[in-house]
Amino acid sequence: MPWAGPVTPTAPAPLTSRRSGVPVSATLAANEALARRRRGGQRVLPLAFGEAGLPVHPRLREALAAAADAGSYGPVAGLPALREAAAGYWTRRGLPTEPGAVVAGPGSKPLLYAVLLAIGTDVVVPRPSWVSYAAQTRLIGTRPHFVPAAPGEGGGGGGSGGGGGVCDAEALDRAVTQAAADGRTIRAVIATLPDNPTGRLASPAAVRELCAVAERHDLIIISDEIYRDLVHDPEAEFLSPASVAPERTVVTTALSKSLALGGWRIGAARLPDGPLGASLTERMLGVASEIWSSPAAPVQHAAAVGFSEPAEITQRISRSRALHAAVARAVAARFRSAGLTVPAPQAAFYLYPDFAPWREPLARRGIHTGADLARHLVDRYGAGSLPASAFGEPEDALRLRLATGLLYGDSDSQREAALDAADPLELPWVADALTAIEDMLSDLSP
Numbered sequence: 001m002p003w004a005g006p007v008t009p010t011a012p013a014p015l016t017s018r019r020s021g022v023p024v025s026a027t028l029a030a031n032e033a034l035a036r037r038r039r040g041g042q043r044v045l046p047l048a049f050g051e052a053g054l055p056v057h058p059r060l061r062e063a064l065a066a067a068a069d070a071g072s073y074g075p076v077a078g079l080p081a082l083r084e085a086a087a088g089y090w091t092r093r094g095l096p097t098e099p100g101a102v103v104a105g106p107g108s109k110p111l112l113y114a115v116l117l118a119i120g121t122d123v124v125v126p127r128p129s130w131v132s133y134a135a136q137t138r139l140i141g142t143r144p145h146f147v148p149a150a151p152g153e154g155g156g157g158g159g160s161g162g163g164g165g166v167c168d169a170e171a172l173d174r175a176v177t178q179a180a181a182d183g184r185t186i187r188a189v190i191a192t193l194p195d196n197p198t199g200r201l202a203s204p205a206a207v208r209e210l211c212a213v214a215e216r217h218d219l220i221i222i223s224d225e226i227y228r229d230l231v232h233d234p235e236a237e238f239l240s241p242a243s244v245a246p247e248r249t250v251v252t253t254a255l256s257k258s259l260a261l262g263g264w265r266i267g268a269a270r271l272p273d274g275p276l277g278a279s280l281t282e283r284m285l286g287v288a289s290e291i292w293s294s295p296a297a298p299v300q301h302a303a304a305v306g307f308s309e310p311a312e313i314t315q316r317i318s319r320s321r322a323l324h325a326a327v328a329r330a331v332a333a334r335f336r337s338a339g340l341t342v343p344a345p346q347a348a349f350y351l352y353p354d355f356a357p358w359r360e361p362l363a364r365r366g367i368h369t370g371a372d373l374a375r376h377l378v379d380r381y382g383a384g385s386l387p388a389s390a391f392g393e394p395e396d397a398l399r400l401r402l403a404t405g406l407l408y409g410d411s412d413s414q415r416e417a418a419l420d421a422a423d424p425l426e427l428p429w430v431a432d433a434l435t436a437i438e439d440m441l442s443d444l445s446p
């Protein structure tokens with residue numbers, strides 16, 4: 001081929017593929033906005049990012065350091081020690097599990113993506129629900145179908161803000177029937193137990209109803225139980241769909257929240273027995289082998305210690321649960337005293353307050369949507385939050401998802417002190433944050 005002469009540089013064409021056009025996850029984007037403000041020396045109230053905000057437990061830190069020499073890739077599904085430990089974790093929670101039914105991955109987020117890709121059809125997700133389910137569904141080229149969450153019991157918020165994590169059974173039944181009539185195939189429904197964004201735990205009755213509809217329509221239930229160990233009341237009744245519909249439920253979990261190890265990127269999926277479980281496992285392992293090969297080996301060794309739950313780890317989780325409960329309840333109380341509605345938090349470090357009672361006065365300030373409100377809180381008070389629209393709700397819903405896990409302190413010593421405190425609300429930096437929230441609400445109040 002003759003030489004064509006020098007090439008004149010031109011700008012490469014922008015990407016136009018719709019399938020991969022998913023914006024940066026809303027949570028990560030909000031976190032970056034707050035980081036910029038903090039770098040500029042301005043005060044921030046970090047309520048946007050779903051971090052547990054606690055130090056790494058020394059036992060896990062030592063286990064990780066001791067495994068630093070583990071330089072090989074290892075099996076795609078995870079190291080035997082980790083799969084055994086995760087199987088024991090589920091078995092102790094009333095879900096008998098063989099190590100062969102466990103697939104480990106670099107966080108539960110990629111595992112959920114692999115499950116969705118393995119299923120390959122449209123998926124039903126609750127409204128509201130965690131930002132990534134719908135985004136991942138779009139990434140694989142299928143559609144998320146939002147179905148309202150079952151109304152919550154005792155939430156006080158009413159409507160979609162009161163329940164959480166599990167679709168209303170009748171609405172699910174209708175949505176799947178309608179989708180089939182429209183020529184769409186839905187093979188899966190996602191449940192989050194307990195829930196992010198609402199901080200609520202669906203009742204056993206709501207879980208049973210979900211399972212009945214899943215049976216009727218032959219749906220696979222994907223039960224995201226990453227917050228299971230952070231239900232504030234340890235006596236609260238927790239029912240996993242895997243106990244009711246074991247042959248059609250995939251359960252995912254991770255140590256990101258219960259042990260504040262989000263940055264370690266380690267999670268586990270529990271696949272059902274039987275032919276469906278076998279084909280899902282095979283397909284998931286295909287995806288895993290082509291994307292992450294295997295989770296980081298040293299992290300797997302340390303995670304095996306976490307999932308085997310020695311007494312000191314169990315104690316750490318129960319202390320962190322008490323801290324999450326105390327701070328989430330205190331923040332909820334501030335919103336309630338200001339005249340807003342907020343479902344009582346039952347798990348983890350999330351609140352879902354509704355500013356609807358202030359809709360008219362907010363409109364007079366030019367705030368009409370949840371995104372307007374979230375922007376106003378960052379600009380005027382340095383308070384991060386995520387609008388309900390990030391969780392599949394309408395743009396004009398004035399609900400916000402607040403995450404309280406980053407109020408425990410700016411340093412590991414403050415966070416340790418928060419874990420150890422008889423009353424964390426009395427620590428000066430926690431008390432200051434609560435005062436800043438009160439001031440913000442009184443400034444905003446009509």
Ligand SMILES: Cc1ncc(COP(=O)(O)O)c(C=O)c1O
Pocket residue numbers: 050106107108109110130192196224226253254255256262265266267
């Ligand atoms: C409901 C829910 N599921 C899954 C995840 C993903 O966690 P990871 O990938 O760290 O396991 C999160 C993180 O925020 C979450 O809130």
